[in-house]
Amino acid sequence: MLRLLIEPIVRAALLEDLGRAGDITSDAIVPEEAPIDAVIAARQPGVVAGLEAGLLAFELLDPRLSIELLCGDGSRVERGQRVARISGRARPVLAAERTALNLICRLSGVATATRSLVDAILGHKAKIVCTRKTTPGLRILEKEAVRLGGGANHRFGLDDAMLIKDNHVALAGGVGPALVRARAHAGHLVKIELEVDTLDQLAEALEHAVDAVLLDNMDPATLRRAVAMVGGRAVTEASGRITRETAPEIAAAGVDLISSGWITHSAPILDLGLDVE
Numbered sequence: 001m002l003r004l005l006i007e008p009i010v011r012a013a014l015l016e017d018l019g020r021a022g023d024i025t026s027d028a029i030v031p032e033e034a035p036i037d038a039v040i041a042a043r044q045p046g047v048v049a050g051l052e053a054g055l056l057a058f059e060l061l062d063p064r065l066s067i068e069l070l071c072g073d074g075s076r077v078e079r080g081q082r083v084a085r086i087s088g089r090a091r092p093v094l095a096a097e098r099t100a101l102n103l104i105c106r107l108s109g110v111a112t113a114t115r116s117l118v119d120a121i122l123g124h125k126a127k128i129v130c131t132r133k134t135t136p137g138l139r140i141l142e143k144e145a146v147r148l149g150g151g152a153n154h155r156f157g158l159d160d161a162m163l164i165k166d167n168h169v170a171l172a173g174g175v176g177p178a179l180v181r182a183r184a185h186a187g188h189l190v191k192i193e194l195e196v197d198t199l200d201q202l203a204e205a206l207e208h209a210v211d212a213v214l215l216d217n218m219d220p221a222t223l224r225r226a227v228a229m230v231g232g233r234a235v236t237e238a239s240g241r242i243t244r245e246t247a248p249e250i251a252a253a254g255v256d257l258i259s260s261g262w263i264t265h266s267a268p269i270l271d272l273g274l275d276v277e
Contacts, residue, residue, distance in 0.1 A: 023095035036090035046270040050107025054100040062092035074148035105269040113267035114149025124251035133261035179208040223253035
C-alpha cells in the first residue's frame with residue numbers, strides 16, 4: 001500500500017499515545033543511547049496483517065532503526081513464530097511499541113477472521129466480502145486486511161457505488177421509484193445494488209435491470225430460489241447473520257458474494273507481542 005495513504009493514520013496514532021511529553025517512563029529509566037534487539041512474535045496461530053503500518057510506527061520515531069521483516073503480510077503464522085525484528089536505540093522502540101502492536105494485532109485479527117470464513121466456503125464460487133462496518137479512521141487498513149485474509153472488498157465509501165437499502169426504498173415510495181431515481185442520477189460507470197428482503201421485491205428489482213441485489217437475511221432455501229430468479233442477470237450477494245457455521249450452506253445456495261460485517265467490526269485481535277532478546 002502507498003505510504004502516503006497510511007502514514008497519516010500511523011502518525012495520528014502515535015500522537016495520541018505520546019501526548020504532550022512523550023514516553024516519560026522510558027525517558028526516565030532507559031539511557032538515551034541504550035541499545036535494544038527485539039522481536040515481534042505471534043502468541044497464537046492466525047494470519048498476520050498490518051506489518052507495514054505497524055512497523056512504520058518505529059521508523060517514524062527513529063529512521064535509524066534496523067527493521068527486518070521475517071514474514072510477509074498475509075502469511076499464516078503459528079504460535080511463537082517471529083514476524084519482525086527491530087534493533088537500534090531502545091527509547092523509540094519502547095515508545096512506538098503499543099501503537100505498532102495495536103495496529104498489527106487489530107489488522108491480523110481481521111485477516112484471521114476473514115480467512116476463517118474463506119476456508120469455510122472452499123469449493124463454492126462465492127467470495128467473502130467486507131462492509132463499511134469498520135473502525136473510524138482505519139477503513140483503508142482493515143479493508144486491506146480483508147484482502148490479505150483471502151476476502152474481497154465491498155464499497156470503500158458512499159461515493160463508490162449506489163446501494164439502495166430499506167430506508168431508501170421507504171422514503172422513495174417503493175422499489176421501482178427508488179431504482180428509477182437512482183438510474184437517472186447515476187453516471188455511466190456507477191453500479192447500482194438494491195437490498196431486498198423478499199422475493200416479491202426481487203422480482204420488481206429485476207424489472208429495472210439492477211446491477212446487483214443484496215439478499216438480506218434470507219434462509220438458504222429462499223436464497224436458492226432468489227438465485228434461480230436472478231438467473232445470472234445480476235450479481236447476487238447474501239448478507240445477515242453470517243458465521244463460520246452458516247456460511248457453507250449459504251454459499252451452497254449459489255450466491256456470488258457473501259458479505260460480513262463481523263470480520264471488521266467484531267473480529268477478535270490476533271495476539272502478538274514484542275519481546276527483548
